[in-house]
Amino acid sequence: MRRVLRNMGWLLGGRGVNALLSLLYLALATRSLGLTDFGYFAIIVGLGQAITGLATFQTWQLIVRHGARHGAAGDALGFALALDGISIAAGTIFSAILIWLAPAWIGLPRNLCFIALGFCLVSLLTIRSTPTGILRLHDRYGLAAIAESATPVVRAIGAGLAAWLMPTVTGFLLVWALGELASTSAYWFFAAREERPRLSAIGLRGASFQDGSPWPFVWATNLSGSLSVASRQILLVLVGAIGGPVLAGGFRVAAQLGFGMLKLAQAVSRAIYPELVRSGDEAHGLARRMTWWSGAVGLATVAATALLGQWALGMVAGPAYGFAYVAMVLLAAGAAFEMAAASGEALLIAQGRVSLALFIRMVPAGLALALLPFAIGQAGLAGAAACVLAGSLLAFAGFAGAGRKSREGLPASDCA
Template sequence: MGRLFRNIGWLLGGRAVNAVLSLVYLALATRTLGLEGFGAFALIIALGQTVTGLASFQTWQFVVRWGSAADGPGKATGFAMALDLLSVAMGSVLAAALVWAAQIWLPLPRDLLWLAFGFCLVSLLALRTTPIGVLRLRFRFGMATAAEAVQPVVRVVGAGLAAIFLPTVTGFILAWAAAEVAVAAALWILAAREERIDLAQVSLRRIPRLHPDAWRFVWSTNMTGSLNIAGKQVMVLLVGAIGGAELAGGFRVASQLGQALVHLAQAVSKAIYPELVHAQEAAHGMARRMANISMIGGILAVSFALVFGRWGLQAIAGEAFGVVYWAMVILAVAGAIELIGASLESLLVSTGRAGTAFLIRAVPTVLALALLGMAMDWNGLNGAALTVLASSALAVLGFRMAISSHQQVTMAVEPPSAKPGD
């Protein structure tokens, strides 16, 4: 547990730096662009993240899962890089289709469509989960945190320059694109120092030959990652499609501030997954303890959002964004629930039950997206936030039930221990 908490400390430290800097660039973007301009900016960012989320694979998990073999991470890293190339190809086609269709269903001006397509391509070329996997395999969480800190720093600098020299949606998108490239470059440089990157190992065949269940694991984790994107970025796009750019911008601000806990949940998940893979026998106890600790943190964070949230919104984004206070609080509660469930979901994936984790996440997410229009007709942004809350609650409840069921089955099939004297 000592190494786990140390690794979580590195990740949370990085998230803390990111959170502080994100307040700076969020304030610059919202106050410079206003509600409508920030809404268009939020829709382009959501498009780029949707494309990368749907097309990319959770390659860091593959490096961690198969890279610890006796022959080292070479084959696993080569497989992950081959999947990254496949992601770029598939994602480019998906980006072209989504941006072309955006003029039909998204409130984006036509002159921003090429900018949106360019941002999608940059996001695809800046995929970085493979070098993150190499660093996590060697438990170099400090190095990964240092490299990932490049992104918010470049965003702050870029947002400041955009606010002064190019105070438009284009200026801020260029700043975000530069940050994507910079953080990807930093991670690949550090990963190459840690492990030799052998391009001759790039292959989609070697790992599946060694591990017959490889493709099932690949597609299960990919679909789970896609669902996470659907629950966040696709939600922003649909809010914009239903309610317009201003509501999309408001939902983006509420989500970024209210769901900061989701980022903590992702940090916990990323830190605990390698530990669960390497310590299967102690995995259940480790995940349970982390869930209990996370519950305390979630309660404190939601309390903070209730007391200081309205003031924080208006201080950072301006008076116009104060109307999203209750949506932010609801999303904070959803984030607290995700924080509790992070270790449970990682436990399922680490035991080879990625497909189960996907199904448990899929049903609530699809329901939330299907009911979004009705929820917004009923209560606007608050209704949209409530669909996210319900989805998170159902998913975490499902993770808990699946783990309990698995434990009962395991206990039932294990032979009873011999009694003394037998």
């Protein structure tokens, strides 16, 4: 538990820097671009992050799982790097198709398509799941926090320059891309000092895993990660496609402020996962304690968002974004449920029950996306946020139920 809290502290330190600086560059972007252009900016960023999330394999989990059980990452690193190459190639093709069709399905102006494609390609090139896995395997969470902080620092400085010299969608997208490149470079610099991958080991056929074929684990964690992206970035893009750029911009602002707890949820999950792999019989107790702690913090944060959210919107984004208040509170509540669910999901993956974790993610995400057009038609931005909240609540209930049955000794199939 001490190691979990220490590692989570490093993660939260990096997230804290990110959160504070993100308020600065969000304020600069919203006030420099205006409602419509900021909406287009939000759609392009969401599209790039969605494509990257869908294409990326969660190789960090494979590296931690294999390395923790067998003492070194070894073949898992070569396998992970090969998967990263596949992700970049597939994502490039997917990006080109989606951007070519973007004017028809999301109303993106033709003059923004070229920069949108460039941003998507940079997002793919900055996939950093593999170096993240190396640092977490070796408990170098402090170095990971330093590397992660490069993105908000570059964005904050760059946003100030963009607001002064190039206050356009293109200018801010260039800044966002430079931030990702800086962070990925730092991740690889630190990871290579811990464990340098062997070029001869890169490939999909040469991996000799003692636990058998890695493909079931790889596909299940990839799909689970994709569903996590679908509940946020794909949903943001669809909000823009259904409701227009202004609604997409409002969703982005509401998510930036309301999803603060989601960053904490990710920190909990990533800090606790290596310990759950190592803990054996003590894993259930560790996950349960983290769930209660996370739930209490989440509840307090939702209350603070409800009380201070209107003021925060005015201070950060300006009075024009006051319409996003209700959505922000709903998204904060959804993020609180995600935080409470993080330990349960990490426990299932650590136990190798990845298919069950995938199923628990799949049903709520599918329902949220299916209900989105109706919800926006009935309640606008608040309806879109309500879909996210409902999906998070269902996911939390699923992970809580699976964890309870697992403690009672039922087989994994019964939990499904």
